[in-house]
Amino acid sequence: MIQVKEVSKSFHKSSASNQVIDNISFEVKKGEIVTLLGKSGCGKSTLLNIIGGFTTADSGNVFVDEHKVTRPKRNCITLFQHRNLLPWRSVQKNVELGLEKEDLSVQERRVRALNAIELVGLKANAQQFPHELSGGMQQRVAIARAFAMKPDVILMDEPFAALDTFNRYHLQDQLLKIQEKEKSTILLVTHDIDEAVYLSDRILIMSAHPGKIYKDLKIELSKPRDRTTNDFHYFRKRILDEFELSGIQNPMEYMI
Numbered sequence: 001m002i003q004v005k006e007v008s009k010s011f012h013k014s015s016a017s018n019q020v021i022d023n024i025s026f027e028v029k030k031g032e033i034v035t036l037l038g039k040s041g042c043g044k045s046t047l048l049n050i051i052g053g054f055t056t057a058d059s060g061n062v063f064v065d066e067h068k069v070t071r072p073k074r075n076c077i078t079l080f081q082h083r084n085l086l087p088w089r090s091v092q093k094n095v096e097l098g099l100e101k102e103d104l105s106v107q108e109r110r111v112r113a114l115n116a117i118e119l120v121g122l123k124a125n126a127q128q129f130p131h132e133l134s135g136g137m138q139q140r141v142a143i144a145r146a147f148a149m150k151p152d153v154i155l156m157d158e159p160f161a162a163l164d165t166f167n168r169y170h171l172q173d174q175l176l177k178i179q180e181k182e183k184s185t186i187l188l189v190t191h192d193i194d195e196a197v198y199l200s201d202r203i204l205i206m207s208a209h210p211g212k213i214y215k216d217l218k219i220e221l222s223k224p225r226d227r228t229t230n231d232f233h234y235f236r237k238r239i240l241d242e243f244e245l246s247g248i249q250n251p252m253e254y255m256i
């Protein structure tokens with residue numbers, strides 16, 4: 001569904017050039033959830049913006065559903081961390097926003113929006129306005145707006161980063177349920193290792209300066225996943241080891 005082929009990108013500032021992405025290639029199959037995981041500044045958002053058609057690569061190409069990406073398209077929606085809800089529109093009208101350019105009757109648009117709102121558990125809040133909702137609820141509205149459009153691909157740039165643990169876990173579960181129902185393809189950016197292991201079929205681990213993918217890790221755990229199992233911890237540890245963050249490598253060295 002997504003093909004990234006030999007993509008490179010540099011940013012130029014006065015005479016200096018900063019290579020952010022170096023010759024990255026990977027594929028995401030239809031219905032997969034794949035995560036780009038890496039430290040701050042390694043180029044995750046830049047890569048996602050290139051795939052979404054918001055930024056142009058210096059070299060290489062991106063294809064979504066076999067069509068070359070040259071600009072944002074409605075079959076590939078980007079969900080940013082900032083929810084971008086319009087404060088003067090109700091929840092329902094915010095969700096309908098993405099459908100207004102579609103060839104749908106008013107009634108069809110309404111039904112599509114209300115179905116998506118129900119999927120994220122906000123049926124009772126459809127006529128409320130963003131300022132009347134919590135941050136987590138607003139984020140659910142943004143997710144409903146993306147899903148209402150029934151895109152082939154959803155690109156998510158740290159969509160849950162601003163939420164507390166309870167809301168984050170809850171929304172991760174809802175995302176998995178909706179994704180299973182809609183069979184959407186999701187490419188997610190995060191630096192939350194737990195989130196990556198919980199959601200992903202594969203995790204692409206990035207290194208920085210310049211950004212490269214140095215590991216494509218398949219998470220061979222059935223869904224829904226249990227964060228407390230040894231299998232889950234096994235994958236968390238494998239990733240922590242990649243970043244040399246497991247803590248004491250050899251406890252004997254620390255004994256007197």
Ligand SMILES: Nc1ncnc2c1ncn2[C@@H]1O[C@H](COP(=O)(O)OP(=O)(O)OP(=O)(O)O)[C@@H](O)[C@H]1O
Nearest residue numbers: 011012020038039040041042043044045046047191
């Ligand atoms: N428009 C831009 N102009 C100049 N430099 C940029 C631009 N966008 C990103 N960069 C630089 O590219 C590098 C990668 O940024 P990017 O936002 O892609 O990283 P990231 O991995 O998503 O980081 P974070 O996890 O902190 O969001 C950074 O050094 C950043 O300063």
